[in-house]
Amino acid sequence: MYETRSLPVLLVEADPESRSQITQILAGDHYRVDTAETIAQMLDRDNWSDYFLIILEQELPDGRTDELLPKLQKLAPNAELMIITAQSRIENVVIAFRNEIADYFVKPIDPDLFRSSLKRILEKQSVSSELRQIQAQLKAIVETAIEGVVTIDHNGLITSFNPAAEKMFGYSANEMINKNVSLLTPSPTREHHDEYIARYLETGESDIVGMRRELKACHRDGTIFPIELSVTDLPQFGIFAGIISDISERKQAEQKQEKLTKAIAMAGQQERRQLANILHDHLQQLLVGVRIHLDIAKKDASVEAVKQTLVRADELLSQGIEVTRSLTAELNPVILHEEGLVTALEWLSQNMKDRYNLDVKLDLDRQANSSNELINIILYECIRELLFNVVKHSQTNQAFVRMSLLSEQKIEIVVSDEGIGFDPKQLDQQISEASGIGLSNIEFRLSLIKGKFWLESANGNGTVARIIAPFELRDAKIQNETPWAK
Secondary structure: OOOOOOOEEEEEOOOHHHHHHHHHHHHHOOOEEEEEOOHHHHHOOOOHHHOOEEEEEOEEOOEEHHHHHHHHHHHOOOOEEEEEEOOOOHHHHHHHHHOOOOEEEEOOOOHHHHHHHHHHHHHHHHHHHHHHHHHHHHHHHHHHOOOEEEEEEOOOEEEEEOHHHHHHHOOOHHHHOOOEHHHHOOOOHHHHHHHHHHHHHHHOOOOOEOOEEEEEEEOOOOOEEEEEEEEEEEOOOOEEEEEEEEOHHHHHHHHHHHHHHHHHHHHHHHHHHHHHHHHHHHHHHHHHHHHHHHHHHHHHOOOHHHHHHHHHHHHHHHHHHHHHHHHHHHHOOHHHHHHOHHHHHHHHHHHHHHHHOOEEEEEEOHHHOOOOHHHHHHHHHHHHHHHHHHHHHOOOOEEEEEEEEOOOOEEEEEEEEOOOOOOHHHHHHHHHHHHOOOHHHHHHHHHOOOOEEEEEEOOOOOEEEEEEEEOOOOOOOOOOOOOOOO
């Protein structure tokens, strides 16, 4: 049961008998009724927003009310309109319903049918009121959102442009309504934007609808800036809705962080060089000096036991010198800096054979030898660590390293073995325990040069590690794609 007591109705009827009948029906159902007998009396009021229903006799002493329907709909946008008439003419019915009236009655009015119509109108009004409330709430949310919210129709024309979008792009909503959204995109996207939308509507395929992407946008002053955009297709309304965030500050922070991370990586390599130099120039020289004095002592020693002790000390010093030399080479392989990654990997292959009896088969494309020192250092360190894993856990004495240059100017490196393999579910733990550099560390190093890393293995089937890295370092670029339907 709907509450009708507080709902006002305007009844415009010149005939006293009809006016009395309708008033009694409305009053009996607890509607509050205002009446008028002429068009002039009807228009002489300023409370149009109060009315839930306006009932109009089609023929009044001072004119026809069906000619006023458009005006009344503007005066009372929340009210439903009902026509009553004594003349059943089809053309009048057509005119009335073309103006979207709620119902049409021919006198004398059937009270039961009239009440059923009132109930239906009231139910419709209740739903409409809820929808208006929801729309008002949504509008308030959109208007106060910190993200830009833009909607476009299937022709790419903007249908709404919230205040955050105004601030972000430098245009007012009034300027942008019914303008093509491609105005907010840079070239060459702007010239092809309508094609992208048409393709999506035809095929349903898109790289952006239903996802969140980083793209470029164009400010009113021509400035290109990075945005994060998510687009939703709302086919029931015939529009796309986009939520846009200006990520300029975030991208600047990421670039600063990237530069800092690279600087830290280079500083770490510099410290390794310094440590290698200390080992070579100081510690090794001290050990060699001790060895020389031991040689002198061995020649002069008369007691055989002392001589044997000195011989043993000499052997230990020889081992220590060899260890420091090997450590120096591993920490700072001079050959890597002087002759490049290919020659350094050839040296590493021999070193793994000499120290660990690991036979490393190489298939190296010299065209893949990058001139960028940071790329070479990181790739060398990753390959060395992967070979250490083979030594410690594969239970095989053979490994394979292949390096090639891909067509898209990327370096591909594959390190593999035919050892016992392992369960990929234990991947992180096994790698980190094996060599002190787990998958996350390898990925971190490669992230400094925007490289990628994959590792595949299975019990009894060996292990394959694949690295993809850039041949040269370039500044990261935001994808140049349409922000709506490409």
